[in-house]
Amino acid sequence: MKNSKECPICRGSTHFLANYCKRCKKLIDRVDMRAKINKEARIQALKRAWDGNSFRCYYTGIKLVENNHKDPLYLTFDHRIPRKEDDIVVAAAILNDMKSDMDENEFKAIIFQLAEHFKGKEIDEKAFEIKFWKR
Ligand SMILES: [Zn+2]
Structure with a gap:
């Protein structure tokens, strides 16, 4: 289709004027109360976490929940090294809290x-x- 292109994170359909699909854009732009996390590091973390169908936790490989922040498996961004802003992974909220x-x-x-x-x-x-x- 001429009016759409591929999302560079999940390869889903993206409006031709947008950089990412709606789902991934929402994750990239999410206001995160836990930490200041740079956008490019989030994009790279999401790309690495995408398995073709869903986002997976870096520490456990578990399929993450994207829309319910009260779920222990909610998708969060974790500094692999505390406060190092360019080294980000995607992790389940419960693992991020434990870490x-x-x-x-x-x-x-x-x-x-x-x-x-x-x-x-x-x-x-x-x-x-x-x-x-x-x-
Ligand atoms: Zn996407």
Whole structure:
């Protein structure tokens, strides 16, 4: 069709005067109370998260919910390294909340220690030395 083109994120139909489809534009322009996140980083994160049918969480691979901000699987933008604005991934709200002010490796280390602790092992307190923690 002459009046439409392809959305560079989801490859859905886009009005020929628009850069992105309505769905993706809404996600790019979303007002995010969690963090200041730059637009180009959001676009790249959305492209990486798109599996051909839906957006998937970077940390879990779970299919994300786009329209209900109260759902634990709501699509959010996460700084892979806290406050580093150009390194963004798409993550489920619940994972983003759990990750808090940790970078990806700190988050994984803490989750690993917790999982081992829940199985009865002693926790390694070094996992709580979080360099990006800010309270
Ligand atoms: Zn799109």
